[in-house]
Amino acid sequence: MSDAAPSKRWSLRGYDEEGNEVWLIRSFGRKLYRCPGCHGDIPIGSEHTVVQYVLRLGGTEHHHWHRRCVEELLIPDLRELKRVPATSSSQEKLEERGRRPPGRRRR
Numbered sequence: 312m313s314d315a316a317p318s319k320r321w322s323l324r325g326y327d328e329e330g331n332e333v334w335l336i337r338s339f340g341r342k343l344y345r346c347p348g349c350h351g352d353i354p355i356g357s358e359h360t361v362v363q364y365v366l367r368l369g370g371t372e373h374h375h376w377h378r379r380c381v382e383e384l385l386i387p388d389l390r391e392l393k394r395v396p397a398t399s400s401s402q403e404k405l406e407e408r409g410r411r412p413p414g415r416r417r418r
């Protein structure tokens with residue numbers, strides 16, 4: 312058992328070294344994805360992790376990863392990783408976050 316795995320109720324959020332938000336969200340594939348961690352296939356319908364970035368300078372991007380690859384390759388580099396309710400990590404809400412202007416830039 313691992314607290315580091317996103318579930319139906321919980322997603323995870325941390326920050327990468329550039330200060331981008333990194334959200335880890337449980338997902339089931341409706342098509343075949345290729346994991347950027349190991350370049351292997353993620354079979355259709357298998358439980359995996361969506362890694363969604365909300366970029367510090369605006370915008371979002373996401374990739375589909377094997378759960379194990381996230382735990383081994385990505386999580387060790389994330390800061391301040393914590394559980395957040397899965398309801399806060401819907402695609403819509405994260406895209407909305409990505410549209411916000413960067414917090415500290417004011418004119």
Ligand SMILES: [Zn+2]
Nearest residue numbers: 346349377380
């Ligand atoms: Zn992988």
